[in-house]
Amino acid sequence: MDFLAVQDFYPEDFAWCYGCGRMNSSGHHFRTRWNEEETLTEYQPGPEHMAIPGFVYGGLIASLFDCHSTGSASLAFYRQAGHALGDETPVPRCVTASLKVDYLKPTPLGPTLRVIGRIAEIGRKKVVVVSELWAKDVLCARCEAVLVTAPASMLQNSSPS
Numbered sequence: 716m717d718f719l720a721v722q723d724f725y726p727e728d729f730a731w732c733y734g735c736g737r738m739n740s741s742g743h744h745f746r747t748r749w750n751e752e753e754t755l756t757e758y759q760p761g762p763e764h765m766a767i768p769g770f771v772y773g774g775l776i777a778s779l780f781d782c783h784s785t786g787s788a789s790l791a792f793y794r795q796a797g798h799a800l801g802d803e804t805p806v807p808r809c810v811t812a813s814l815k816v817d818y819l820k821p822t823p824l825g826p827t828l829r830v831i832g833r834i835a836e837i838g839r840k841k842v843v844v845v846s847e848l849w850a851k852d853v854l855c856a857r858c859e860a861v862l863v864t865a866p867a868s869m870l871q872n873s874s875p876s
């Protein structure tokens with residue numbers, strides 16, 4: 716791996732997400748990291764991620780924002796607690812409470828997509844992440860997401876059945 720991503724450090728019972736779980740062989744394997752004070756997720760869509768020929772499917776874009784935002788929230792909680800990826804302390808697990816996506820311009824299918832996030836608010840169990848999706852130098856979409864510490868009811872199973 717060329718860099719450390721938060722998803723590399725999710726506990727195994729939390730690593731099955733279709734978007735970003737490293738244990739899910741059918742998933743996208745989105746990976747999110749710090750880039751100084753911002754968070755970054757890059758993804759290369761394939762031809763199957765098409766909406767209209769030449770353009771990326773909006774559902775994929777929402778998925779990308781979703782996992783980028785949960786990953787950003789985990790990174791933010793972890794850094795706030797004085798930790799860096801690679802520490803022994805498990806990274807916090809967050810789920811999406813709210814995801815608002817604005818599709819600003821058609822997203823071309825071809826370039827690697829870059830999602831850049833800013834931690835707009837961080838509380839005891841809630842993080843607000845505001846993100847932009849860029850295709851080369853075109854700002855294609857924007858997202859505001861509310862992420863909350865994963866409730867115990869979602870952490871009861873240690874692996875999929």
Ligand SMILES: CCCCCCCC(=O)SCCNC(=O)CCNC(=O)[C@H](O)C(C)(C)COP(=O)(O)OP(=O)(O)OC[C@H]1O[C@@H](n2cnc3c(N)ncnc32)[C@H](O)[C@@H]1OP(=O)(O)O
Nearest residue numbers: 729730731732736781785810811812813838841861863866
């Ligand atoms: C491998 C890694 C996996 C990563 C997951 C990828 C992303 C996902 O797909 S997660 C799956 C989709 N999400 C879910 O299924 C979550 C389902 N929802 C829930 O379990 C609950 O509603 C949950 C946990 C989000 C919030 O629980 P709740 O008891 O309402 O929390 P609560 O303590 O009241 O609220 C905490 C804070 O969040 C805020 N909040 C809660 N829900 C929302 C919402 N829908 N919109 C805005 N803010 C909200 C509250 O206002 C509160 O804010 P503050 O601290 O400022 O007062």
